[in-house]
Amino acid sequence: MSKKTFRQAINEALHAEMQRDPRVVVIGEDVAGGAGGTGVDDAYGGVMGVTRGLVGAFGRERVIDTPITESAIMGMAAGAAVTGLRPVAELMFVDFIGVCFDQIYNQAAKFRYMFGGKAKTPLVIRAMFGAGFSAGAQHSQCLYSFFTHVPGLKVVIPSTPYDAKGLLIEAIRDDDPVIFLEHTKLYDIEGQVPDEAYTVPFGEASVLREGGDVTIVALARMVHVALEAADRLAASGIHATVIDPRTTSPIDEDTILESVTETGRLVVVDEANPRCSLASEIAAFAADKAFFALKAPIRRVTAPHTPVPFAPVLEAAYIPNAGQVEAAVRQLLDINADRKR
Amino acid sequence: MSKKTFRQAINEALHAEMQRDPRVVVIGEDVAGGAGGTGVDDAYGGVMGVTRGLVGAFGRERVIDTPITESAIMGMAAGAAVTGLRPVAELMFVDFIGVCFDQIYNQAAKFRYMFGGKAKTPLVIRAMFGAGFSAGAQHSQCLYSFFTHVPGLKVVIPSTPYDAKGLLIEAIRDDDPVIFLEHTKLYDIEGQVPDEAYTVPFGEASVLREGGDVTIVALARMVHVALEAADRLAASGIHATVIDPRTTSPIDEDTILESVTETGRLVVVDEANPRCSLASEIAAFAADKAFFALKAPIRRVTAPHTPVPFAPVLEAAYIPNAGQVEAAVRQLLDINADRKR
Amino acid sequence: MQMSRETLRTAYRQMRTIRAFEDAVNRAFSSGEIPGFVHLYSGQEACAVGVCMHLDDHDYIGSTHRGHGHCIAKGCDIDGMMMEIFGKAGGLCGGKGGSMHIADIERGMLGANAIVGGSPPLAVGAALTAKTLGTDRVAVAFTGDGGSNQGTMFEAMNMAVVLKLPVIFVVENNGYAEGTGVDYAIGSRDIASRAAGFGMPAEHIDGLDFFAVYAAMAEALARARGGSGPSFIESRCVRHHGHYCGDPQGYRSKEELQAARANGDPLLHFRARVGASALLEATELDTIDAEVEQQIAAAVVRAREAADPSPSALLTDVYLSY
Amino acid sequence: MQMSRETLRTAYRQMRTIRAFEDAVNRAFSSGEIPGFVHLYSGQEACAVGVCMHLDDHDYIGSTHRGHGHCIAKGCDIDGMMMEIFGKAGGLCGGKGGSMHIADIERGMLGANAIVGGSPPLAVGAALTAKTLGTDRVAVAFTGDGGSNQGTMFEAMNMAVVLKLPVIFVVENNGYAEGTGVDYAIGSRDIASRAAGFGMPAEHIDGLDFFAVYAAMAEALARARGGSGPSFIESRCVRHHGHYCGDPQGYRSKEELQAARANGDPLLHFRARVGASALLEATELDTIDAEVEQQIAAAVVRAREAADPSPSALLTDVYLSY
């Protein structure tokens, strides 16, 4: 156990699983880097350096640089998975899903069902997502609601280095296709991470803080925003439970519903655009299954229904922040007080 | 005004707009049909015959058959739209979106915003969707939540021939990209349709039936399922309001919220898979904005979280039916009665 | 290329099985017994059989919406196929797949595919498995002339060349993609030459001639198994039926269709060839015809009488979050 | 090809403007004044300028993530570009786009594009507009060597040939896609020949040589305007900087990088050529250098001092459902 970054945690998970299982291969653009170049072989490891060192350890036969050809990457990975490998394919930015989505939701995700249970597709697709780098409208999206909507895919969205490592190992060992999403703004955060391999199960939310006044559910970077809001609220005597579902397919409804049953109030924080979002989904099942416990409307704090703008001032206004979460919670408490009067 | 099928209504809309505006072109696979063949030129008009007759009237320069190359179709249509045409591009089945989605959500949808308001993209994308033909897992999906999630797209999902014609004309005249979705099982339904051109505005729901006990919101083919359920319920003295949003981006929140405020109960019927669905979205905004009017949990009646199965018995079990809607409504009324006791 | 009489008989039996299977499916579809969309393979039998005769269960193929022939040639169970197409519980996919999604991973049949251009990347993946695990398996990607225009096809070809994978791309050029003629849709009017530009051996062959397909595949296979990477075969054939069962085919002249059936029958070609060279006797072939006819008729009866899936099967074979 | 002194001066000024612009952006990025990802065009100036010198505002280009050079060559306002890259309200896209999304539809600049392979289908669409409306406009699709492997690129080429559209595909082969060498990623090791297989004239040219680009584009343009459909140009050039500003380029040897800058400078090539043939005097060119330097320095100052967008701009330029 030692302090490691989110990036290192992911790298360690890949390293451990490649070591353990020769069927695990890593595939993507510049996942090694330097193929056909004149420089050092192990210089790159992905644009964010997440896969650095793997090619040195496992060679180019298992750390496979590809041309820019995402449909072929995803399809090749799916075809390899169904025939005996356990590929970890990298999409780089999740924004690029539009050039290769078919191979994921129509092919990999449907094999098991469509073929009557006779196919296994142990495939992991890693991708970066999220705003905050002024990377513009085509490199800053979330898009995880797409994946969560599709039956046959599992969807993992970690918020801490510990979870990232344990969930990625779990993902690689899982026999269904898993979308593993990494928020670019989390790569450098640090946390305690065991050196050895371990797994974090899918479908178990993590309760990061407990308080009786309101339940705040948040994902990925928004978990940290929610925790900041909870800190601020605590200072004025309002106590929030903060829940990170960690995986959105399967999603741990029970933990969320139990908490809402206790607090009676729910705020969902989601960096994505609002419509048909994960925030909507969580609000929807709570409005069904925790209805009678609810003391106030369910609020979603999300990005607006706009593309991600480039200029830092605009991007800052786009990304949900702790102030908005705090305000939403206070509003719910006020509404409630009003109604009581 | 005369009785016409849903298919005819769409065909008329295309005809009328192509007549009116020389910039309107129709692009897609076999939208004319017969290119490079040895038979009749105007034999096909799309696999479902929806565009039949257009090539005879407007020629191959404006009714453009393409190779099987959806990314190029959508990208070409987007590029043409931003430079002065008003293309209506056909995707055939919405299930195919995975091979060309980038050109839609990253390109066409974002031009206006990303370019600071300096681009107009008057593009319509037509696609069939929905289960009921035993067409299998890759030709029966809904997927409209993808489009509704994406800022910059408008999304139209008509349920009647009248709406289909008016909304398609509106779509063609709109300066933003519009996704126009046609449920395959609706092509043969009939309704009164004016012969002349008319428009149905976006963002205005249609209230198909009024009743004070429950609000049922449904889309496309599910509108007919909801109406059937409402009939059955009426027989035992339960009166439902049935609302068809008609467009899901923009979506007419007001009409839905007003109705829920009156009835206090909401059931949303959606043929799509449940997670991050339109049903979830509608439930979510109601749980926020109509919360205090709600007398019972919000129920979603949707397909299960599975791909669409092929066998007719399985497909029938997959598609939401009037019995399920009826049961959901009765449950809500019962729950409520329980609470009152 | 020298072929034993046994091999020839097998080849003919397979082609005949495909033809009889499709004729039976066509009849059952017309009588309303088969749901959904069905695309018949008749006219292309020599392609599937000429290619798959070289493969065993450990090799892989990826197929298309017009996949019955590939399935049969790759050894899928006939009864299981027929039941699948009828949507029955005993089908190869338990009735969940249907005509456009028949698969049998155990036999290396990675699935018919209702997404045009869907299979080639998957077949490339199977070839990656073979290369990575050091087996000598190969993968074949079947595609149509129309599908050969899809971006996935080009990407798959480049990837296969870059990674030198044991995959063979077989494009069955039957002249049409739905109602669009091949000369319209292929800008260059030459599928194989376009593929050659991606850096692999590519040739056109007469896909009505079993022997031509068999020979071309032998070469491609030797390259693949020998570690020399991918090859491409454009196999020119005809489509005896419409695009789908029920297609009125207005885009195609009656004369052309008649000619296609009369002169473009791989089974007649085969019979003529083996007859001329006195390799097999007509009576032998007639016997095969009769046997196959019986087998298929029995498969139809069994499929017709088989049980529907239980509605509870709706919720199996998928992780459920709901 | 005969060119006037005036044309030559303009060409040089444009290339110099691009270089000076990129150098200034590089400095401003290093000092933290520019947010986001920035990809510099230095080393490729002759491509953009040799192509766009032939176009006017009514013609269209589609660009890439490495788009500054294309924008400048197509006549985008320098101040507007710099402000956009700085994220200021006065930018060409009001600060909403940034370096990877500069566009100016009025000038036929259809946008830089952060999706590799995103532009070619769009340029084909612009060409469709020209053909349908019967104007004589043309469209150019710029792509990189890496982007030339994307399915969209192949589909766009086939579509352009099928519909005989006035579009010119220009692939700037600078040897690298991020950290991957072109000889690895292009299975055939020859981008132009691969394109030729799609059925259009395709050639390799020396993209460091303005005159070669200019001449090749003249031919392609004549075909496009004359109704003979698309053409393809592979323009071989170099990338003077890393993939992005800040890229340590470990995948590239120091020697190669030095050589690229020393021998692969289109501006030096141009100077040598016009000097040798006594078309322009060195002092004239020096004057241009100085003028450009001033212009760019002023643009940086203006961009630095310009106002940020108002936060309320977040919700404009899009239909809002929320």
Ligand SMILES: Cc1ncc(C[n+]2csc(CCOP(=O)(O)OP(=O)(O)O)c2C)c(N)n1
């Ligand atoms: C991505 C995608 N686009 C379009 C279709 C509709 N479609 C099904 S088959 C077909 C024609 C295929 O032609 P070809 O590849 O020549 O195969 P053939 O039908 O001749 O066997 C089309 C357009 C589809 N299923 N998937």
Ligand SMILES: Cc1ncc(C[n+]2csc(CCOP(=O)(O)OP(=O)(O)O)c2C)c(N)n1
């Ligand atoms: C669809 C997609 N895949 C990957 C990327 C990441 N990416 C950005 S630029 C680039 C390399 C492009 O190489 P090339 O086309 O040669 O252009 P160059 O950078 O050399 O100008 C990559 C892989 C992207 N932006 N979009």
Ligand SMILES: [Mg+2]
């Ligand atoms: Mg065909």
Ligand SMILES: [Mg+2]
């Ligand atoms: Mg490059």
